[in-house]
Amino acid sequence: MPDQSKAGRFNARVIGISIAAALGGFLFGFDTAVINGAVSALAGAFELGPALQGFAVSSALLGCAVGAWFAGSLANKLGRIPVMVIAAVLFFVSAVGSGLAFGVVDLIVWRVIGGIGVGAASVIAPAYIAEVSPAKVRGRLGSLQQLAIVTGIFTALLSNALLANIAGGAANVLWFGIDAWRWMFMVEVIPAVIYGVMALRLPESPRFLVARGDIDKASQVLYDFTGETDVNLKIEEIRSTLNSEQKESLKDLRGSRFGLKPIVWVGILLSVFQQFVGINVIFYYSTTLWLSVGFDESQALMTSVITSVTNIVVTIIAILLVDKVGRRPMLLAGSIGMAVTLGMMAVAFSFGTLQDGAVVLPEPWSLIALICANGFVVAFGATWGPLVWVLLGEMFPNSIRAGALAVAAAAQWIANFFISTTFPAFAEIGLTFAYGFYAFFAIVSFFFVYYQVPETKGRELESMTDSAEVTRRRRPKRA
Numbered sequence: 001m002p003d004q005s006k007a008g009r010f011n012a013r014v015i016g017i018s019i020a021a022a023l024g025g026f027l028f029g030f031d032t033a034v035i036n037g038a039v040s041a042l043a044g045a046f047e048l049g050p051a052l053q054g055f056a057v058s059s060a061l062l063g064c065a066v067g068a069w070f071a072g073s074l075a076n077k078l079g080r081i082p083v084m085v086i087a088a089v090l091f092f093v094s095a096v097g098s099g100l101a102f103g104v105v106d107l108i109v110w111r112v113i114g115g116i117g118v119g120a121a122s123v124i125a126p127a128y129i130a131e132v133s134p135a136k137v138r139g140r141l142g143s144l145q146q147l148a149i150v151t152g153i154f155t156a157l158l159s160n161a162l163l164a165n166i167a168g169g170a171a172n173v174l175w176f177g178i179d180a181w182r183w184m185f186m187v188e189v190i191p192a193v194i195y196g197v198m199a200l201r202l203p204e205s206p207r208f209l210v211a212r213g214d215i216d217k218a219s220q221v222l223y224d225f226t227g228e229t230d231v232n233l234k235i236e237e238i239r240s241t242l243n244s245e246q247k248e249s250l251k252d253l254r255g256s257r258f259g260l261k262p263i264v265w266v267g268i269l270l271s272v273f274q275q276f277v278g279i280n281v282i283f284y285y286s287t288t289l290w291l292s293v294g295f296d297e298s299q300a301l302m303t304s305v306i307t308s309v310t311n312i313v314v315t316i317i318a319i320l321l322v323d324k325v326g327r328r329p330m331l332l333a334g335s336i337g338m339a340v341t342l343g344m345m346a347v348a349f350s351f352g353t354l355q356d357g358a359v360v361l362p363e364p365w366s367l368i369a370l371i372c373a374n375g376f377v378v379a380f381g382a383t384w385g386p387l388v389w390v391l392l393g394e395m396f397p398n399s400i401r402a403g404a405l406a407v408a409a410a411a412q413w414i415a416n417f418f419i420s421t422t423f424p425a426f427a428e429i430g431l432t433f434a435y436g437f438y439a440f441f442a443i444v445s446f447f448f449v450y451y452q453v454p455e456t457k458g459r460e461l462e463s464m465t466d467s468a469e470v471t472r473r474r475r476p477k478r479a
Helices: 002-033 033-046 050-078 080-099 106-134 137-169 180-186 189-200 206-211 215-224 231-242 262-276 281-284 287-293 297-327 328-350 364-393 400-431 432-454 469-478
Strands: 174-175 351-354 356-359
Touching: 002 050, 002 080, 002 106, 002 137, 002 189, 033 050, 033 106, 033 180, 050 080, 050 106, 050 189, 050 206, 050 364, 050 400, 080 106, 080 180, 080 189, 106 137, 106 206, 106 364, 106 400, 137 174, 137 180, 137 297, 174 180, 206 215, 206 231, 215 231, 262 281, 262 400, 262 432, 281 364, 281 400, 297 328, 297 364, 328 364, 328 432, 364 400, 400 432
Parallel strands: none
Antiparallel strands: 351 356
């Protein structure tokens, strides 16, 4: 009985530190979605053309790629916690700078700075959570990253809607003679400060501590937070798999398959497919989508908020299922759901007509597009949204985890940038083409998961290898 009580206390502690680490995901979601409500107003304030407006929206993603790329090596040198604090500082600076920007050039600079923080948080949070979590609950705790992201998106959209309503429009003056769209950016100061304070109170990752030879601290973290009963055995397991992590560099990711280890390619392609299904088109350009089905601006903003709430709900469902069902079955189901809903959206927009330069859908296709857009969010939010972050945090061997995760996350942000910046051009060709493109990659993602993605459910981090060959050879037994 005492052991069960102690296990419950350990579980509560590891949940607590995982939630605190996942706050980086909240800022990740907030920072990338806040531009949604401000883009039209700032475009008017700075007299931006379509091309420059599109770059102002997506410029933060370039910073995200840079932050993700360097976060892994910084985390190995400084530790996981210092990188979280650096990310919080970057969020803070970006929020203030973006809100007080004098023109589009310095706005882009501030957005890129915030993007660097987002990229760093996107690498550190899943890695840290995976490294402090017991194997039996690691999937659920890793999914907290995506829950935090979608909660951040919801909060940003809700905050934007509230500020715009109070001011009577995003371009109108709100408080202290400052426009509402500027306050949309500056509100991020609050969660940035909370994240920084919480990060300073977190214990360092036991795997980082073992790699640095601080065995006493590592033992304390393992015992106090992860519930390990045989701490010495666990430390030996960690030590045996870390190998030369102290000298880890991108050279350690090299392998025989197109220059990289097979498992690194799996991580990169998981990241690319997560973005190439077009999820961020829904969140970055959702107002345009809802206007096309007949909503006014107020209704479009509120529908975006409702969509983000749906995303939160299905992410919670994913958290409850991931350690019971497994990663692969959920990803496969998600690929099917996304392919069907995106395909139907492509069909629906083939019936669209141009009115005053905007695409308008007739009934019943406007209703079908609305249902399928939300169905797509459900399919993505319950599977590919949270599970890619879970897999990236746990699928790599200890010796290359930080570096491999950094490369995979950087690939994700580059893919995000490509999808976000090409959507206006795709839309010019036709929304049928755009959603058909995303549906195609949803179909391809099914076969990629089926043939290449390993199942990591219930496996200790120390058992992860440099390739997915073992899992693929065993796959027929599960069929």
